[in-house]
Amino acid sequence: MTLLQRSDWYDVARDTNWTPSFVAEAELFPSDISDPFDMPKAAWAEYDEPYKVSYAEYVKVQREKDAGVYAVNTAAARTRFMEEAGQRWHSVLKLHFGAVCLAESSSQISEGRMARFGRAPGMRNMATFGLLDEIRHGQAQLYFAHESLRYSPQFNFAHKLLGTQEWGAIMTRSTLDDVFLGRDAVTTAIMLTFAFETGFTNMQFIGLAGDAAEAGDTSFSNLISSIQTDESRHAQIGAPLLKLMVKNGYKAEAQKAVDIGFWRTYRFFTLLTGTVIDYFMPLEKRTSSFKEFMEEWIVDQFERTLLDMGLDLPWYWDFFLEDINSFHHGMQIGWWLYRDTVWFDVPAGVSPAEREWLEAKYPGWNDSWGRLWDQIGENIRAGKTDLTVPKTLPVVCSFNNLPLVTTPGKSWDPQGQMLTYKGKKYYFQSHVEKWIFEQDPERYAAHQTLIDQFLAGKIQPPNYEGALNYMGLSPVERGKDAENYAWAFAGREPRKMAAE
Amino acid sequence: MSDLPLLVSCERDFLVHLVAVPSEARVCDLIEAAASLVVGVHLPDMPASSIRLRKIDRHEALPGDANVVDAGIEPMDWVHLFFEPASDGKPLQ
Numbered sequence: 001m002t003l004l005q006r007s008d009w010y011d012v013a014r015d016t017n018w019t020p021s022f023v024a025e026a027e028l029f030p031s032d033i034s035d036p037f038d039m040p041k042a043a044w045a046e047y048d049e050p051y052k053v054s055y056a057e058y059v060k061v062q063r064e065k066d067a068g069v070y071a072v073n074t075a076a077a078r079t080r081f082m083e084e085a086g087q088r089w090h091s092v093l094k095l096h097f098g099a100v101c102l103a104e105s106s107s108q109i110s111e112g113r114m115a116r117f118g119r120a121p122g123m124r125n126m127a128t129f130g131l132l133d134e135i136r137h138g139q140a141q142l143y144f145a146h147e148s149l150r151y152s153p154q155f156n157f158a159h160k161l162l163g164t165q166e167w168g169a170i171m172t173r174s175t176l177d178d179v180f181l182g183r184d185a186v187t188t189a190i191m192l193t194f195a196f197e198t199g200f201t202n203m204q205f206i207g208l209a210g211d212a213a214e215a216g217d218t219s220f221s222n223l224i225s226s227i228q229t230d231e232s233r234h235a236q237i238g239a240p241l242l243k244l245m246v247k248n249g250y251k252a253e254a255q256k257a258v259d260i261g262f263w264r265t266y267r268f269f270t271l272l273t274g275t276v277i278d279y280f281m282p283l284e285k286r287t288s289s290f291k292e293f294m295e296e297w298i299v300d301q302f303e304r305t306l307l308d309m310g311l312d313l314p315w316y317w318d319f320f321l322e323d324i325n326s327f328h329h330g331m332q333i334g335w336w337l338y339r340d341t342v343w344f345d346v347p348a349g350v351s352p353a354e355r356e357w358l359e360a361k362y363p364g365w366n367d368s369w370g371r372l373w374d375q376i377g378e379n380i381r382a383g384k385t386d387l388t389v390p391k392t393l394p395v396v397c398s399f400n401n402l403p404l405v406t407t408p409g410k411s412w413d414p415q416g417q418m419l420t421y422k423g424k425k426y427y428f429q430s431h432v433e434k435w436i437f438e439q440d441p442e443r444y445a446a447h448q449t450l451i452d453q454f455l456a457g458k459i460q461p462p463n464y465e466g467a468l469n470y471m472g473l474s475p476v477e478r479g480k481d482a483e484n485y486a487w488a489f490a491g492r493e494p495r496k497m498a499a500e
Numbered sequence: 501m502s503d504l505p506l507l508v509s510c511e512r513d514f515l516v517h518l519v520a521v522p523s524e525a526r527v528c529d530l531i532e533a534a535a536s537l538v539v540g541v542h543l544p545d546m547p548a549s550s551i552r553l554r555k556i557d558r559h560e561a562l563p564g565d566a567n568v569v570d571a572g573i574e575p576m577d578w579v580h581l582f583f584e585p586a587s588d589g590k591p592l593q
């Protein structure tokens with residue numbers, strides 16, 4: 001029997017926008033959860049997904065992908081890669097799995113929302129496959145993380161993290177809730193598939209896959225490259241939607257959703273990817289700096305995509321281009337100082353050779369961030385490692401939940417960073433976070449950051465140790481310096497060390 | 501006696517510390533408590549006499565011997581440590 005070509009039947013078969021007779025259209029697709037802009041049916045009819053696939057094709061391809069991923073993993077298990085990989089690479093994996101496994105799994109909800117409440121059949125189709133993709137991503141990455149448990153109990157945070165009150169977990173949940181779990185189908189398509197996946201997932205997965213291959217981790221590299229092939233398919237849900245919004249007079253609404261989604265996602269990936277690329281990766285394995293990656297993946301590609309679609313660059317673009325030079329350096333020194341509060345051992349990444357690299361990639365680094373590390377290194381060499389352990393919590397941004405940071409020597413911006421709303425004081429990393437908050441204060445005002453929880457008396461005893469327990473970190477799970485402070489002594493004569 | 505939770509940043513440092521002081525404390529006590537988190541920790545040692553405190557959105561230093569509440573500091577205010585005279589030219593932040 002000859003089968004029809006997909007192109008002969010797909011357009012007819014996917015057209016499932018039937019006219020409901022038992023309920024009103026508005027009950028079938030309530031605007032709150034479907035399309036808050038109530039765009040006309042004629043506009044929605046223009047939605048044409050760029051990637052067409054049938055269920056049978058999907059299953060066949062996915063099956064092959066999974067078979068490949070697990071086969072490579074089985075082969076790699078016969079090598080001694082993990083035993084010999086070194087603590088830095090283990091930390092990259094622990095960080096990635098903790099931040100990503102359940103986050104991907106949770107995005108089934110977002111895909112499910114688009115699959116049920118998207119107004120265009122093509123959107124619903126793609127999102128159905130997207131949902132199946134995210135089941136696969138959650139399962140495969142949890143499986144890999146679980147296999148690594150024999151190397152360290154910290155790998156358990158692949159599963160444990162998002163159920164804790166660890167500060168990174170609070171940040172992750174709050175970001176995911178805002179960007180893709182607590183949004184209608186239209187906004188989800190823009191913020192998740194366009195801002196988050198088209199904008200940044202590429203960088204995390206392709207960038208990291210390249211680094212993994214460099215580091216010799218073929219199994220992990222293969223796993224996340226395979227995941228990325230799904231991402232780059234279902235990430236295309238948003239673009240046709242944005243196109244029809246611009247064309248039908250909804251550009252302002254589309255632009256606002258892009259601006260908000262992009263910024264939140266940027267902060268999330270700066271913490272995750274910026275620190276790994278510029279500090280965790282062994283120097284000899286680094287391909288590009290975080291800034292170079294950002295310029296290639298985000299500035300060049302994302303910028304072009306936005307403009308091609310008839311949208312504008314987000315209003316804060318100049319500030320963003322500045323920010324990629326600095327914010328992640330603050331996150332890195334934060335990771336390291338507050339290493340007790342994370343589930344992986346933190347490489348400082350500031351040996352003399354690495355500092356030279358940082359200075360070359362970020363001119364002025366030595367004179368700003370470097371000075372902090374100078375003092376920290378001096379304290380370590382003087383045997384005063386207790387001074388490198390914080391005594392208090394850092395204040396975190398009321399919106400993005402990350403510690404407020406500035407480049408040493410650069411002024412804070414109190415005007416842009418503070419706001420009182422209904423009698424409560426809110427503090428922001430920048431005027432961009434403040435702007436987002438102001439767009440919908442009721443959505444954000446009641447959120448409790450770790451600091452809010454501390455002030456509300458939830459952390460007992462109310463001190464640093466109390467906070468570590470509250471965050472769900474047992475002593476064996478808490479991070480340490482990944483290299484036992486060797487970086488602070490690198491390149492120094494032992495005698496000189498003794499004299500200091 | 502109740503504690504006053506505050507945000508404290510410091511010239512040449514990179515983050516904002518959450519610090520609580522008793523409402524009976526003087527500004528100089530707050531300076532001492534806050535400086536102990538930064539000076540000699542993230543920054544080189546500085547003589548205590550050179551450290552001043554201001555509100556983050558004001559220029560003038562608060563008087564060291566004033567009570568923190570009388571000096572106008574309220575819960576969850578953001579205060580900033582700076583050095584005077586500046587050790588190398590102008591204050592940085």
Ligand SMILES: [Fe+2]
Nearest residue numbers: 104134137231
């Ligand atoms: Fe995914």
Ligand SMILES: [Fe+2]
Nearest residue numbers: 107197231234
């Ligand atoms: Fe995805």
